[in-house]
Amino acid sequence: MHKEITGKAFVFGKNIDTDQIYPGRYLELVKPEDIAKHCLEGADPTFVERMTKGDIVVAATNFGCGSSREHAAITLINAGVSVVLADSFARIFFRNATNLALPLMVVPGISEKVNDEDELEVNLEAGTVYNRTTGEKIQGEKISEYVMNILENGGIKPLFKKKTETSNI
């Protein structure tokens, strides 16, 4: 995981739910490339075509609300989204994304300060966003140590694997 990320922003509104991120009818898909094809389809069907790997999703409050489907985080990862910046995140989505090593950063007011396709520089450690297109610097919340540890290890799986190997549970 990179702590400094640059990419193009794609801006969404509030309460972007898991059905918009990944509609229920695709839940039986398992191939990463198939799952990636439907990323954010319910909110913007052109998103996958317009974005390139490493780009950034920006949203208002409560991003990822709705169901507990991990596919919502998986589709963003598989599509190549590098980080999601939002006013706030729904809690199950937050846990899922963290467990799978997709960084999420809480940046109050971000969706109003960024336009579609602005170029952003994000520093996960400092919790900052620099909007190259407008020149604005935006301060967000630093990622907590607990979460950073999971992200740095590539998610909860490698971390847990270490545990099971050493403790025999």
Next chain:
Amino acid sequence: MHAIEKILAKAAGKEKVVAGEIVNCKIDFAEVNDLYLQTVYSFYEMGGKKVWDREKVTFVFDHYSPAPTIKTAQIHKEMRDFAKEQNLKYHFDINTGVCHQVMPEAGVVWPGMILVATDSHTTTHGAFGAFGTGLGATDMATVLISGELWFRVPEVMKIELNGQLSQGVYAKDVILHILGQLKADAAVYKAIEFSGSYVDDLDVADRMTICNMAVEMGAKTAYMKPNSKVLNYLSKRTNEEFIIHETDDDYQYSDNYIFDVSHLSPQLAVPHSVDHVFPLEEVEIVKVNQAFIGSCTGGRLEDIEAAYKILHGKKVNSETRLVVIPASNEVFQNAMQLGYVQSLIESGATFAAAGCGPCLGTHAGLLADGEVCISATNRNFPGRMGSTGAKIYLASPASVAAAALVGEITDPRQLLKEVEVNA
């Protein structure tokens, strides 16, 4: 401390916890539904061999039940194999129903427990005074291996509900109204306690409907202090010895809201968001292609009974289809014994096997582009029940039945009055 904090403290082996603190808790019961085969894969990927306790882990086949496609049949097959191999004490196959209904029925839910399930509507079990919360597949796999999970102790928001509902108005209308007022992000990261004179005497089914939809405000969990109706329900189903924790008098809630439900009218969440709620009578009349009664929100015996009361001896509108899916086989059987199933089928209803049905758009009554559905379920996101071009209105089962009868969105109160006059 709040009762919820006491539950977390006990499970973490601590005297005291405070909001914001991260605690590691022992889990009392863990349920995996059939959308989450990934849990089994993650379990092995992380080096899991045996689940931590074979009596505390179960699968419920509900979202794809019975399997509508070959892929989903394969999912069931692999889960069955895992359940057998792990010698799990409980297993709920395609002949049971929606997880949130079958678990309380089976007696694995009780006050003061920590219940995790791979489903966001696990807040439902707050109806029993349990700490219920939803998890993703990988989180769940860590629980299956270790029997523990970290939680951030949530702030608690208090929603006090006082008064009595008038005829034709139901628990579903109450929670829709609250959602409309407080909005979908009102309780992100928080727990919601429902209390007040309305809740004190509330039936188990209505308590479940309200706690079920707490997650639509972003809540991590919901809580209602168990009342005598809950204790009576539990006494028939579980021998578990439980404690009911009291909230300390000096506990500070993060938010306090008070609602008087006495003057509430039937409510409607209009497309495409759960918090887009209006009194039904103020909404422009629309024709309805499908009416759906079912799910962990609106598929209990009381919900089917409400539909029966409106439709008994009458016919569903010829341009509308009514789909009824009991939340569990127990509900199905009770509805049969009471004659509701027979009567509703005579009215023109279509029944399908107990389970989630079309609630999340996988099978058993999906919507085509441009269609309108009125539904007793909990979400009306675009594409939730089929085509993204379909429109979903959420309402009480009585309002759904009224729409099925008339063919368009209709206030059930008038119909109920007519039923009374003719009785």
